Amino acid sequence: MKSRTIAVENSTWNNIGDAFYQLSIQxxxxxxxxxxxxxxxxGPIERAFKLGTEKFRSKPFEAxxxxxxxxxxxxxxxxxxxxxxxxAPRIKSYLASGRSYSLISVRCSVTGSALEEVREFLEQHPPRAIxxxxxSSLEKLQGLAxxxxxxxxxxxxxxxxxxIPEVKPSSPYLAVSVYTSREPRITCSASSGLSGATVEWQSQPNARFWRYLQHFEWLNRYQTRHEVHGYEFVRPVQGHTPFPNKLFGKPNAYISYNPLCYLGVLKSSEAVISDRVHAGVTGLSFGRPVNIRQIDGRFDLFSGLPLQADGPFWRLDPDFITASHDRTLEWVKKIDIS
Incomplete structure (x- = not known):
């Protein structure tokens, strides 16, 4: 009989990118x-759902x-x-009950006095591993574990x-997942293929205006197939929303409740073009060329990697991922979970 239990935060999948690293951690x-x-x-309910004002809700059960x-x-x-x-309240409850915790595959975005407050808390309530x-996140959290x-x-x-399933339609396809702006224009010649392609991103709209403008994307004409190479366009929708016009307004939109099915669509594509960092990460994991638009600080997770340029795309040597996986597994084995 197994004597110890490890609980891995693995539920906040309204942005399906969370599922990609949480399933891997588990x-x-x-x-x-x-x-x-x-x-x-x-995970905390507030991380995955909008709770709204207290006037219109009761206190939820946080399992x-x-x-x-x-x-x-x-x-x-x-x-x-x-x-x-x-x-912080959750961590306090773990330690008060004589249990332990780790912070794995995390990002630290706070600076200044907010960072000082976080560091002081973690010094008083230290994790077993970070x-x-x-x-840059490691530099901020150095000396705390x-x-x-x-x-x-x-x-x-x-x-x-x-x-993870294989997804094989009759024609090869590009996985295009864009949510902060209009899709880029993708062109390539008959002779050069994807390596000679161009990916022209449009100007980044004001985020507040875009919240409303994206409801009208269904009015635009979007490519379903590339005119030169015949690539189809499949459009994974990584964020769930109650608005059907946002989910299915573009042709070949793809959405699922199962993250493994998302991974199958990305794995089976010819290339991934997105402003979602985890669409790019998983594309690289499967050896696909990726073009990822930099939106915010989350783009830092590509820093320090031996990315190889291939026209407008990046590639990552599968041997690097294998070696990093094996090294990371040995590191995890050393965590004191008692």
């Missing part, structure tokens, strides 16, 4: 600690507070402006997950 801990029971745990485990694994870009309000998905390192986001290791 797999790592299952591999690293075969004698432990590794379970999924809900993560009551998930029984010996060690808790928290992940993602959580060390931001809401960390002290949302995550793994950041970019070097006995084990601390930076490395690729765990989403780079999704190709090791089991259960």
């Amino acid at each position: 797999r790592f801990f299952s591999k690293a600690f075969p004698d432990a029971t590794v379970v999924s745990m809900d 993560d507070y009551y998930t029984n485990a010996d060690h808790y694994v928290l992940s993602g870009p959580i060390i931001g402006r809401n960390f002290m309000r949302i995550y 793994y950041t998905r970019d070097p 006995k084990m601390a390192t930076a490395g690729p986001c765990f989403a780079f290791f999704v190709r090791m997950l089991s259960g």
Whole structure:
């Protein structure tokens, strides 16, 4: 009988990119600690859902507070402006009950006095391990855990997950997932292929205006097939929304509740073009060329990687991912989960 339980935060999938690294983290801990029971745990409700004003709601049941485990694994870009309000109370409850926790594949976006507050809290309530998905976050959190390192986001290791389907329509396709602006214009000649393509991003609209303008994207004409090479355009929608016009306004829109099915669509594409960082990460994991538009600081997770230029695309040597995976697994095995 397995004597210890590890709970991995693995539920905030309204942005399906969270599922990519959370599923991978859960797999790592299952591999690293075969004698432990590794379970999924809900993330904070506020991380995945809009609660609205207190006038129109009752207090929800937050199951993560009551998930029984010996060690808790928290992940993602959580060390931001809401960390002290949302995550600090949970960490206090773990430690008060004699349990432990780790921060894995995290990003720290706070600076100045907010960073000082986070550092003071973590000094008083230290994690067993910190793994950041970019070097700058590690620099901010240095000295707060006995084990601390930076490395690729765990989403780079999704190709090791089991259960990912192959998606093979009659024509090869490009996976185009864009949500902060209009899609780029993609052109390529008959002789040069994707390496000689151009990807022309349009100017970035004001974020506040775009919240409204995107409701009218269905009025625009979007390509369903590239006129030269015959590539189809498949459009993964990574953020769930109650508005059908945003979900299905573009031709060949793809949405699912199953992250493994998303991974199948990205894996089976010829290239990934997106402003979603985790669409690019997973595309690289599967050896696909990717073109990712830089929107904000989350783009840092590509820093320090040996990316290779291929026309307007990036590629990443599969051997680098394999070596990083093996090195990271050995690091995880050393975490004290007692």
